[in-house]
Amino acid sequence: MDRFRGLAVLALIIVVLPLALRNSYHYDVAIRIGMNATMVVGLNLLIGYAGQISLGHAGFFGLGAYASAILTSRYGWPPIAAMISGMAAVGVIAFVVARPILRLRGHYLAMATLGLGIIIYMVLVNESGWTGGNDGMNVKAFSIFGFSLANERAWYWVTGAVLLVAIVLARNIVDSPVGRALRAVHGSETAAQVAGIDTARYKVRVFVVSAVFASAVGSMMAHYVGFITPQVSSFFHSIELVTMVVVGGMASTYGAVLGAAILTMLPQLLSRFEGYEMIVFGLILMLTVIFLPRGLVPTIAARLRKSD
Amino acid sequence: MALLEVEALSRSFGGVHAVQDLSFEIEQGKIHSIIGPNGAGKTTVFNLITGLYRPSSGRVVFDGVEVTGYVPHELARRGMSRTFQNLQICFNMSAVENVMVGAHLRLDQGMLGSMLRIPTVARRDAECRDEARELMRFVGLDRYVGAAADSMPYGALKRLEIARALAARPKLLLLDEPAAGLNPTETHEIDALIQRIGDSGVTVVLVEHDMKLVMGISARILVLDYGRKLAEGSAQEVRGNPEVIAAYLGGSVEAGST
Numbered sequence: 001m002d003r004f005r006g007l008a009v010l011a012l013i014i015v016v017l018p019l020a021l022r023n024s025y026h027y028d029v030a031i032r033i034g035m036n037a038t039m040v041v042g043l044n045l046l047i048g049y050a051g052q053i054s055l056g057h058a059g060f061f062g063l064g065a066y067a068s069a070i071l072t073s074r075y076g077w078p079p080i081a082a083m084i085s086g087m088a089a090v091g092v093i094a095f096v097v098a099r100p101i102l103r104l105r106g107h108y109l110a111m112a113t114l115g116l117g118i119i120i121y122m123v124l125v126n127e128s129g130w131t132g133g134n135d136g137m138n139v140k141a142f143s144i145f146g147f148s149l150a151n152e153r154a155w156y157w158v159t160g161a162v163l164l165v166a167i168v169l170a171r172n173i174v175d176s177p178v179g180r181a182l183r184a185v186h187g188s189e190t191a192a193q194v195a196g197i198d199t200a201r202y203k204v205r206v207f208v209v210s211a212v213f214a215s216a217v218g219s220m221m222a223h224y225v226g227f228i229t230p231q232v233s234s235f236f237h238s239i240e241l242v243t244m245v246v247v248g249g250m251a252s253t254y255g256a257v258l259g260a261a262i263l264t265m266l267p268q269l270l271s272r273f274e275g276y277e278m279i280v281f282g283l284i285l286m287l288t289v290i291f292l293p294r295g296l297v298p299t300i301a302a303r304l305r306k307s308d
Numbered sequence: 309m310a311l312l313e314v315e316a317l318s319r320s321f322g323g324v325h326a327v328q329d330l331s332f333e334i335e336q337g338k339i340h341s342i343i344g345p346n347g348a349g350k351t352t353v354f355n356l357i358t359g360l361y362r363p364s365s366g367r368v369v370f371d372g373v374e375v376t377g378y379v380p381h382e383l384a385r386r387g388m389s390r391t392f393q394n395l396q397i398c399f400n401m402s403a404v405e406n407v408m409v410g411a412h413l414r415l416d417q418g419m420l421g422s423m424l425r426i427p428t429v430a431r432r433d434a435e436c437r438d439e440a441r442e443l444m445r446f447v448g449l450d451r452y453v454g455a456a457a458d459s460m461p462y463g464a465l466k467r468l469e470i471a472r473a474l475a476a477r478p479k480l481l482l483l484d485e486p487a488a489g490l491n492p493t494e495t496h497e498i499d500a501l502i503q504r505i506g507d508s509g510v511t512v513v514l515v516e517h518d519m520k521l522v523m524g525i526s527a528r529i530l531v532l533d534y535g536r537k538l539a540e541g542s543a544q545e546v547r548g549n550p551e552v553i554a555a556y557l558g559g560s561v562e563a564g565s566t
């Protein structure tokens with residue numbers, strides 16, 4: 001039952017939260033938290049559990065967003081079909097690039113994923129015939145079986161449900177032979193190999209899974225906001241996502257959710273300091289790495305365990 | 309029948325000939341030891357056999373198949389398992405989970421099945437956890453069954469590596485200095501443990517400096533010096549070999565045997 005405790009608490013929060021949401025702006029922040037959290041839960045599998053950094057995951061988010069935008073508006077595809085096709089395509093792209101990239105370690109891996117993100121960003125900017133370039137493009141509202149997600153309330157419940165499903169899937173992976181193999185890759189790659197784990201293959205698999213998570217959330221965000229620019233795949237967005245993982249807690253699924261919540265709300269609270277958000281972001285990242293290297297949730301959990 | 313055959317194996321690092329033209333055989337079902345001074349190339353031999361290093365030249369035949377140049381996880385699949393002189397523990401996991409990593413090849417490895425937690429995956433994993441706990445008791449880690457790996461002392465981690473290696477149910481188990489850094493009582497327990505592992509039918513190759521342990525337990529002993537074979541034979545034969553005595557600065561082989 002331990003597995004469901006965190007999930008039950010989060011589900012309760014999602015159900016009760018609307019009592020505190022006064023207006024559509026509040027709903028908007030909650031929805032963005034939910035979407036970012038979903039994405040970061042996936043990214044945490046790669047960074048937190050398998051110990052492989054990616055500074056390019058906003059690229060996969062962008063590909064998902066544009067797949068949905070282009071397929072629905074130009075080809076009239078149903079949004080759900082566009083979203084799933086985007087996830088499949090991103091999965092294939094991630095699979096192809098993963099093997100050469102994930103042979104690298106540390107700084108080199110960081111640089112290679114950074115480069116990957118930048119390439120995707122540049123493609124989205126330059127292929128303006130398809131993407132509208134820097135002017136961006138409109139995205140239709142999400143609809144399925146004739147039912148359209150038109151208002152914030154509807155989006156809120158869908159986002160909450162998707163987040164819960166994402167958490168169940170991620171927790172299932174973590175708590176399985178596959179998840180143990182991923183954590184072993186992080187803990188001791190040598191030990192993992194000698195125990196029979198094809199570490200290269202597992203790195204590829206988790207890279208693909210996290211990229212598909214990113215693509216799915218990219219699609220949702222595109223439909224929800226209704227307008228996208230290549231900025232969705234920018235370097236800064238990748239950094240934001242990594243910061244959420246690090247602040248909330250490496251290798252902690254609920255930490256990822258908390259990190260997403262804090263760093264999604266923060267820019268809203270800091271809107272008076274327009275233009276300085278990025279600096280505050282950087283500062284938080286630095287302070288976390290220096291003072292709470294394991295992130296919020298694992299640190300708090302360790303404190304609680306000690307005081308028992 | 310020889311379970312492992314090493315033929316003219318060599319490996320150099322820059323100008324250092326860590327292992328040179330080394331040939332030996334490991335017989336099925338026996339406990340063998342490799343001894344030699346620090347830097348003699350013992351760990352390098354293990355790294356070559358288990359695929360962590362590629363040989364500069366030579367061949368390795370395991371269980372009738374030439375496996376020279378195979379990567380570690382392929383060799384694991386064929387039944388090779390080992391521990392490390394400098395511990396390789398996953399400190400991001402519990403002790404039991406470390407042992408379960410060793411059983412990886414016997415578990416369902418499908419991503420989709422794991423993600424959806426299909427009942428067979430979950431059930432098999434729960435069984436594996438029980439087996440891992442059992443193995444921890446077998447190696448004498450009863451009191452650490454519920455522990456996190458990073459809360460365990462050095463001696464216990466050495467045993468944890470043995471439990472992890474056994475979880476793979478190997479044909480061949482390579483132990484790199486399992487008693488290093490242990491006190492006499494602990495060393496005695498490790499001695500008994502290795503004996504029990506050997507009795508269970510696993511072929512063991514032991515690298516160890518504790519001569520009392522080595523001389524008492526080994527069916528055959530291979531002595532290395534500067535990457536070359538200095539001597540090979542039973543404890544009796546090795547102990548009486550003048551070159552071996554010289555390499556050990558006269559006497560410590562004898563002293564250990566008393």
Ligand SMILES: Nc1ncnc2c1ncn2[C@@H]1O[C@H](COP(=O)(O)OP(=O)(O)O)[C@@H](O)[C@H]1O
Nearest residue numbers: 321324326344345346347348349350351352353
């Ligand atoms: N990865 C490596 N790179 C460079 N030199 C190495 C490496 N591994 C071992 N050596 C060298 O090979 C020799 C044998 O080392 P090792 O096999 O660790 O000896 P032993 O285990 O018998 O103490 C030493 O001179 C050591 O410095």
Ligand SMILES: [Mg+2]
Nearest residue numbers: 350351352393
């Ligand atoms: Mg050594």
